[in-house]
Amino acid sequence: MKLIVLGLSLSSSWGNGHATTFRALLSAFAARGHEVLFLERDVPWYASNRDLPDPDFCRLAYYSSVAHLDRWAEEIAAADAVMVGSYVPDGVAVGDWVQATALGVTCFYDIDTPVTLAKLARGDHEYLSPEVIPGYDIYFSFTGGPTLIRLEREYGSPQARALYCSVDTGRYHPIDVPKRWDLSYLGTYSPDRQPTLEHLLLEPARRCPDRRFVVAGPQYPDDIDWPANVERIEHLPPADHPAFYAASRFTLNVTRADMIAAGWSPSVRLFEAGACGTPIISDRWPGIEEVFAPGEAIVLADTAADVIAALDAEAGSMGEAARAAVLAGHSAAIRAAQLEHDLEARQHDRADATRKVMA
Structure with missing residues (x-):
């Protein structure tokens, strides 16, 4: 063809x-x-x-x-x-x-x-x-x-x-590297995603000054008040994504408002992180349970307290379950x-x- x-x-x-x-x-x-x-x-x-x-x-x-x-x-x-x-x-x-x-x-x-x-x-x-x-x-x-x-x-x-x-599972796969961050986020700035990023990453960072966080992606306004324990990476080339996920204990998925309303809109970042075997914390939207089983392959969080509870717990086999779901249906x-x-x-x-x- x-x-x-x-x-x-x-x-x-x-x-x-x-x-x-x-x-x-x-x-x-x-x-x-x-x-x-x-x-x-x-x-x-x-x-x-x-x-x-x-x-x-x-x-x-x-x-x-x-x-x-x-x-x-x-x-x-x-x-x-x-x-x-x-x-x-x-x-x-x-x-x-x-x-x-x-x-x-x-x-x-x-x-x-x-x-x-x-x-x-x-x-x-x-x-x-x-x-x-x-x-x-x-x-x-x-x-x-x-x-x-x-x-x-x-x-x-x-x-x-x-x-x-x-996701290209030949490029995105688990890598054995030291953990640098407790929670990461990879995504370009979007005004309708920013409130969720504030609730589910920046607020947990303020409450947990001993933990390490990172936000990677361009176009974030200069007036954002980044906590001291949140590292910023302006642009992360795709070749560096697997190592980024591998260095994260958990990674955060944040969904745009229109996509939350429509449901059934999994982002490529979900599949990339899952293919790398990185445990995922995500906001909630209709249809996500058809992609990753909540509590088994993903953590669904509504508040900063939900995120902190996940960071305080052990991820166990959650990353492996996410990778298995990607390999089975989303490669x-x-x-x-x-x-x-x-x-x-x-x-x-x-x-x-x-x-x-x-x-």
């Missing part, structure tokens, strides 16, 4: 989780014998922070505008499938162009589904509009559960399928097989529909 992806970024993981998600998925997809071309909008903030400029699992090329995509029009027309990702600059125009150009299966991969739907409800069509959704053969969604029904019934998607983030290899199956099934559906029309 020839797959062409127009996504936010593959080359740079700076300030976004899309790059690591695409890297894991597409690497595993290519390993199944498929050919992949990734087209990335050339923007200065990623151009100056590229940590994977030359991937070994696909071709990577850059375009400067929607009009510049005409350079790849023949390839896109001939491809078996073309995927457009969320937060792609000029995403509505890109989607219109892809749907008018591609002859194979077209799909949208939303790595931000609850945020996208909240934007659509406000009339914000930054990268997707209601008019373009029915034109995609498949809407692959970071979010599962009732949201999939909503995408089909309210927005007219011909087919909505959950395609959760995943990139499993997700790539699912993507292949859904694309091929849609190809067959289209072929059957064409035969019926011609009969």
Whole structure:
């Protein structure tokens, strides 16, 4: 199969989780014998922070505008499938162009589904509009559960399928390193995540000055009052993630408000930490129990006291249980097989529909 992806970024993981998600998925997809071309909008903030400029699992090329995509029009027309990702600059125009150009299966991969739907409800069509959704053969969604029904019934998607983030288990695995921190957090600053980070990490840090904490990620405002026992790392390249998790007694998962409301939206950080065998403390949202068993493979915390209680206890086999859950259902290899199956099934559906029309 020839797959062409127009996504936010593959080359740079700076300030976004899309790059690591695409890297894991597409690497595993290519390993199944498929050919992949990734087209990335050339923007200065990623151009100056590229940590994977030359991937070994696909071709990577850059375009400067929607009009510049005409350079790849023949390839896109001939491809078996073309995927457009969320937060792609000029995403509505890109989607219109892809749907008018591609002859194979077209799909949208939303790595931000609850945020996208909240934007659509406000009339914000930054990268997707209601008019373009029915034109995609498949809407692959970071979010599962009732949201999939909503995408089909309210927005007219011909087919909505959950395609959760995943992890490359060849890169993310347990590492034997000394523990540096009692609790870590890895994530770009987000205003709606910050209150939870305050309650579940900064407040425990203030109450436990003898324990060590760390927050890694860019774009945090200068006016945040970081306790003295909270280390800050401005940017942590993906290559350093496994060692970061391995050096953490526990790691914290914090979910954006729209994703908590929608439920069934596991972040890539959950799977990365789990694959590394690091015990996870998380906020609570519908569907998380379908990913990790609470009390067995994850700690669900509502307050600072819940976090402190977890830090005071021994994690036991929690990290091993989280890793087992990831290996059983959330590896990139499993997700790539699912993507292949859904694309091929849609190809067959289209072929059957064409035969019926011609009969």
